[in-house]
Amino acid sequence: MNRKGATQAQLNTQKLVTFQLGVDLFAADVLSVERVLRYTPPNTVPDVPKWIEGVLEHRGKIMPVVDLRKRIELPEFEITPETRILVLTTPDGLVGGVVDAVHEVAMVPADAVSAPPKLFRGVAADFVKGIARLRDQLIVVLDVERVLASTDRIALEQFMQAMNAQELAGRG
Numbered sequence: 013m014n015r016k017g018a019t020q021a022q023l024n025t026q027k028l029v030t031f032q033l034g035v036d037l038f039a040a041d042v043l044s045v046e047r048v049l050r051y052t053p054p055n056t057v058p059d060v061p062k063w064i065e066g067v068l069e070h071r072g073k074i075m076p077v078v079d080l081r082k083r084i085e086l087p088e089f090e091i092t093p094e095t096r097i098l099v100l101t102t103p104d105g106l107v108g109g110v111v112d113a114v115h116e117v118a119m120v121p122a123d124a125v126s127a128p129p130k131l132f133r134g135v136a137a138d139f140v141k142g143i144a145r146l147r148d149q150l151i152v153v154l155d156v157e158r159v160l161a162s163t164d165r166i167a168l169e170q171f172m173q174a175m176n177a178q179e180l181a182g183r184g
Contacts, residue, residue: 024122028144030151031098031111033081034089037151038111039118039144044101044156048114051095068108070099077108084139084154100156109156120144125153 028039029048054066054077063082067074077097081089094113099106128140141155 025119028118028120030115030118032113039151039153040156046099046101049097075106075108080109102157118146
């Protein structure tokens with residue numbers, strides 16, 4: 013053990029929150045997931061990309077909610093009792109990500125995560141951090157910091173500022 017009490021095996025593992033989008037398994041680094049919420053329909057927002065479902069209030073702050081299926085160009089889905097919203101921590105603040113189901117926090121050996129194939133292009137190349145092997149399944153590890161591209165975030169932030177100004181004016 014090292015001086016902080018962690019074994020070498022613990023230092024060489026990655027904790028991933030695994031979730032489902034359609035029939036496929038995906039994951040995000042546990043440090044990028046603040047919490048998991050039961051699905052609540054977000055308030056719709058006009059004139060934003062189709063993959064932004066709207067906004068929700070979380071802990072007194074407004075956060076955008078992204079339909080992760082639409083964002084990574086998978087077919088649309090029906091909301092079920094297992095549908096969840098992952099509250100993701102990004103450099104620009106919290107973002108909700110709608111997923112079909114959340115499975116577990118898995119400890120994955122660092123050497124079980126490999127870089128995405130070089131043939132990945134477009135959306136796949138932008139959002140895939142790596143491919144992990146968990147038990148006998150391959151899991152796509154998403155780069156949650158890139159869920160909202162900067163131009164999309166700017167449009168949403170402008171809307172949010174206008175909405176917050178209206179809310180403050182209504183209180184005054």
